[in-house]
Amino acid sequence: MIPGSFTYYRPSSIEDAVKFLIDHGDEARPLAGGHSLIPMMKLRMAAPTHLVDLRGLSALTGIGEVDGTITIGAMVTQAQLQASHLLTAKLPILRETSALIADPQVRSVGTLGGNVANGDPGNDMPAVMMALDASYVLTGGAGERRIEARTFYNGAYDTALQAGEILTAVSVATPPRHHGYAYEKLKRKIGDYATAAAAVILTLGDGKVASCAIALTNVADRPLFAEEASALVVGTACNAATIKQAAEAATAITDPSGDGRGPAEYRRAMAGVMVARALRSALSRAQGA
């Protein structure tokens, strides 16, 4: 399969990349790892006539922590997330999630920025970023702005990203050392998108849950932050009854379509199962830490 023709531009700065996007309007797209865009171009479901390749922009690489905030460049690959000692120590849910994305070859090239900016409800990192209450740095003609992951997604492939803007980094407040975390993903096979998946981040204090955030992947036209379900867990010991209640509350906000992964009812039910598993796993990790 051969994609449509396009002109190719490799900028030497983010400013040049933004200028290129602004100059070419709707016909232009940024190219990160390309593992969502190139397959769509090969199917001619996407036909941008100008591509700006972000590879080689060193400002978009790197993982660092300053004053309790971890910042990850948009072009950091899934493989680099998995290999990062900093993330393994301080934000282990990213490593856990990356390991469930696609396969080794795709993880060599696929980027965090592409995964969160693309707006595909099947992408795994958006729900994780919602659970972490991460924010995205968007760079456009007027400079930088920040937006919370929880307000970034409007619908399938519809995000707060404006024309001429590039998502340049993801930042997360470093969670407390002994936080609990889990990403539970049900999929048919390696490389598949989730039938349903859930991300949980929680902290404990005095034997009770002090904070909890639950988010869901691929059970609606966008990733979902399960606010009510999260609140139900806070202040409790997170026993079986609470987990059941939270799973039900999370299930209630899902609206999946039926597809090859199963009918909608099944995927809704599996969203609840994933929430329950992720809560149990996050709790035991927080207790064991």
Add this chain to the structure above:
Amino acid sequence: MSEEIEKIPVTITVNGKKMQRFVEPRMLLVHFIRDEISLTGTHIGCDTSHCGACTVDLDGLSVKSCTMFAVQADGCAVKTVEGLANADGTLSALQEGFRMMHGLQCGFCTPGMLMRASVLLRENPDPTEDEIRYGIAGNLCRCTGYQNIVKAIQYAAAKMNGRDFQEAAE
């Protein structure tokens, strides 16, 4: 539209040889390898980044060359299955493993399997069976059921670590 798009120069070092060509930006890396420089060991299987038959090394990482433009590899070093044998032309331990353990039947997936496994063994020189299976999860084989491919990689790992591999092919 397409005739107006200018070809641009790319330089890719393939199996140690610097290859310079003018290509359309939309040319996929796998087409560069197969059509421009006539190395047809790299296969096109599913053409949708699932099957891994097109796997090559790009600067030491395994990538699917059907899901990358040649221009993205400009300035990079690519290694294909043609570059896998030892310098004297004898089979590498991994190639020998595939031969000794019958790690192929029709052979279509084999170049991709070999390229992926070669990087896997560099990253993890003595993998467990589970690590091998997870490591080759992006490569599909429709003949072998993977048993002998896993054994082939175990054979290579054993040989590279100075051990004998005792198991027989199935």
